[in-house]
Amino acid sequence: MKTIPTLCGAVLAALSLSASLVVAADAPPSGYNPFETFAPFVYPQPSNGYRSGSGKPGPLFWQNRADYQIKAALDPDTRKLTADEVITYTNHSPDDLDVLWLQVEQNRYLKDARGAFDDGKFPTEFTDGEHITSIAVEGTDGKLQKADWVISDTRMQIRLPQPLKARDGKLRVHISYSYTVPGEFGGRTDVNPTKNGDIFEIAQWYPRMCVYDDLRGWTTDPYLNNEFYLEYGDYDYSVTVPWNMIVVGAGELLNPQDVLTKTEMQRLDQARHSDTTVMIRSADEVNDPNTRPKQSGTLTWHFRIQNSRDAVFGASKAYIWDAARINLGNGKTALAESAYPVESAGKEAWGRATEYVKAATEYFSKQWYPYPYPVAINEAGSAGGMEYPSITFDSKEAKGSDLHALIAHEIGHTWFPMIVGTDERRNAWMDEGFNTFIDVYEADNFNHGEYAPKRDPEYAPGHGNPADEIVKVLTDPDAPPLLTRADEIQEKYRHPVTYFKSAYGLVLLREQIIGPERFDPAFRKYIQTWAYKHPSPSDFFRFMESETGEDLSWFWRGWYEYNWKLDLAIQNVTPIDGDWRKGAQVTVANLDKLVMPSTLEVVYTDGSKQDIRVPVETWMQHRSYVIRVDGNKPVKSATIDPQHAIPDVDRSNNTFTVR
Template structure:
């Protein structure tokens, strides 16, 4: 309904009260500064989010020797660790991580795992319940100082304290040695971050090996030793250092690892070395080990061993893979002038997907992540296909995604494989370079990486089917009950719904920041600045929050508070719209308006029935009962009305006269924040002529009342509809209250038979059809070609 109001001095005050005079909510002010929620800035970490003048971090350098037993599926190894104390503190002991102890029979993880017995259970579920029967975990046989003096040590589940003979003072280093062994888990039965896969068809093993050596824990300015137990979800906090690792494996195995190969002439054939040289400047991947060569190695079994030596500088970890089944391809790229060799190792079971896509995806990922963060500075980037579904290490990652045995695959399998490679290769940046504490904050690793994964997927292919990143994809999770959610700022081991919480929600939040709150220019600059500041260092959440605000020049405390510290969700509602036009005071215009309103008013039910039932009234039958008012038209314009209007106009300034005659439309929108999460208000207006306009109102509209506000829009043309969040930017969980007039969205339900057959994937269907067409005697066989 259109309403008229008088334009006068009082109108200004009226509009001001609509815009600002809101009653503040009781409870937490969503726009209060985070203040003491964040740690106090100091000389190590500044209020701007940058490392301070006194920032320091420890260093651990490794010389590791490891042997793979392909008959017993076990590892034996020894290592020398040189630990440099760059802190201002004196250390009397060191903490070492024993992550393989998660598979010890007496591990905390095994003791605290929960489960239920179902009437029908798959074998895999029983394997999980029986995992304690596996004899896993490190067997430590030696801990001693350089020179052979034994060091006392205490093992506390996945942590080991090594007591030093003399205190380690600032700027001093100590070298000590360890020897150890452990059994490798069957990844198909005990799902961990590394393990082996057995191929019964050719009786071969494929090994993806990580967390294989005792690793130094982090000692930092903000928490001292990070020796929280490894329970399974909270991944790794590790110092940087240089590595030299010698891996002894069966002589017919191909071994890929973090770093660069130091003894290529000893372990590679001259043909393989020539192919590697050719790959440096190749435009597409070059096969270093061909499928035929890998298949021959599967069958021949040479016997004996080879030792592969790899070196890596300034990395936080090391991983490797070994198998005689490996096909190996490589392609060199330049990243801001720095050469990077992109490579893949995979068994024949991974083709055709892996030969077609893996190394191309690795190269694309390095280029795209470098664009959005910092240039990749390591010499190699490797993707390995094996039993681990997805896991990351410096320069090397393990990835799943295997086609059917006939070589066909679904679209989900293809894009799932591409996405997992992007994700795991992307981890080179978060947390391998920007080295956050995963044991405490999974989101700083997985969430930031998933966000850049989304950007990288969209640059791979137009409208790439990304699972995470778009706000509309997080809505179902945000709708779940608060008892089923935890804030993003929750320790890794206590997070509920791990994937949505630690991966999707922070990634989506960053996308909302980039697209809706800051805009791409401000966001991209600030995000790159965070990566630049904290490359090869140990950032904490406050460092990220503060840097994003500092470099964008935007107060985002309200966003961090709502999206990261609560389980509130977005549900903005358009409760109602009032439409006003200015009273022009022109009697002809105003009387015509009133007549139109009167004529368009609907008749009541009684009026409609009276027209039908009362054929004639008394006055109809007796005209003499009529008087002046029976013919009086109160909306007729008189000369006196016109004279009064002329007098009013003469007393107004030209600007005021223009306002009276402009014919502007005033719309008062009543907005409510039903979900509690503060967000910008994105409003789409559709005009009478069909044209549209979108207005993005900053989230600060809620600063004086977090629950409800009214907002006035002034338009030259009449608006026929208003819609909130028309492009699904804010993860609004209820779109039914976002429109005026309200709209009902149609949906579908499906009817199906109780028993459904599993259909072949589209590639299988197409292949089967083509095979039928090509059979002798087929009517289309003679011309049946394929694309």
């Protein structure tokens, strides 16, 4: 046995002063290879002038912009939406563009849509898709020119009369279109019944620009069933509906005097100054025509949201509507709102919805990054749980802790991907997983832990310890790695991998690998740095390494690039030179490909204990170590990871009892 007299500073800093390490000369066979685990990591995306090696936007970084003006009308009897749209598109890229690509996602509801052959989840009824009536392009001279277009599934290419110039070229695209709203369940947009009238949840309702970026050029992934990748801009939109319908939409309502009664406007003003929920339209008023400013014809609701990647709305004559103030710090406020049918009312259900969104928005703003929008709205329907800037579509049937978790999760998407605009169609783990991660701590914080700890299926599917629950994923040979395109992940693995494994990876980084004192400032700065931009997985990896001062290549490889397993073991405990008064020698081994910092707990025969921190650098050169533990009394047992804080796949070898 060869004693190592000195160790590198990183190891000494992390180890307890009461311990030193000794190589086990005759280490047993192991599936672990240090040269594989600690090999240089090849980032999926290169660093260059656009994206730096520090994970920040580079000096040549650019991003295009799309601003929208939309005038729409919804006929609830025919379920038809008709609209005219003007997109102001700005090309900041270094490339002239001779075509534009747009998403026309109502074609997902055609019987022969590509997504209909994906997993069969939805829709339950089909439509005749998107109907484009006309397209014209307006240049800087203000003249309109007709443009040719071709539609392929859920994408539309517009062939420009003249190329759009690089570096700040701008044009306006005029589009007239219509479609039939898909019925329940339409996936992320639908119409669903209640006893007082239908609820329309209107999303993916306008042709919208595909992203053109430095990573892939035009990003034209078809809409199968996964979510979105969108440009940022300002939205000015109006929706005309029958007089008896309430509309809740993304952003600020610009014309309350036209669509609300004086009583409703007074109640909204009261809510803006109230930390408790104020009823804007009660259950008793739902069928009262006097809650509308007129009793015939139509009303046009006008909204605006700025620096956003999308805008959606809900509409129904069945809504109860309530609201309360959100306190954002520095004297800034926003308005929390909920709209739901009478079937969903009550303090055990949606009667607390505004309380939930208010608390979550306040917590996320304080902990990570300020909430940017004037409203945060919950809308109840059949979409189950779907996020958009400043408004979410949540299940009208959810109650209690499930409703709280749902609302916190969906409004949490404001930060990922509404503020940090990742590509959900390819890297859903950067959206769902990051959001699920911040949900974990929101659950601890809400109402002194009323619903804590967070143990919903998105985080710990079996409602147990996440470190033990994730073993089911790590030991499944068919489970895909996190760095898998979202559309390739089967439904059975979507929550366990995209949500749970991604979220738990950040928990491990924060609580076991880096520590909150370094992780939290770095994560906040990541959000701030990439706010309203499009980071790639490599940008995140590089940023966290640079900001926290850790080479995490071993973690990116084992947890994200592969689905590697961790198996630490205690193989022997003996007194030094046969004398417990000189201390103990504990042989610790790493038996599989993943590594992780861990805690070694030594229990003495008198019941006292000693903990030694075993850093990840322990495994950079060796498969097993003998840890010399200072002490002067007999040892009863030694356990690696006694608190089940890390995802060890075989705990049967974690404890060695001295005979």
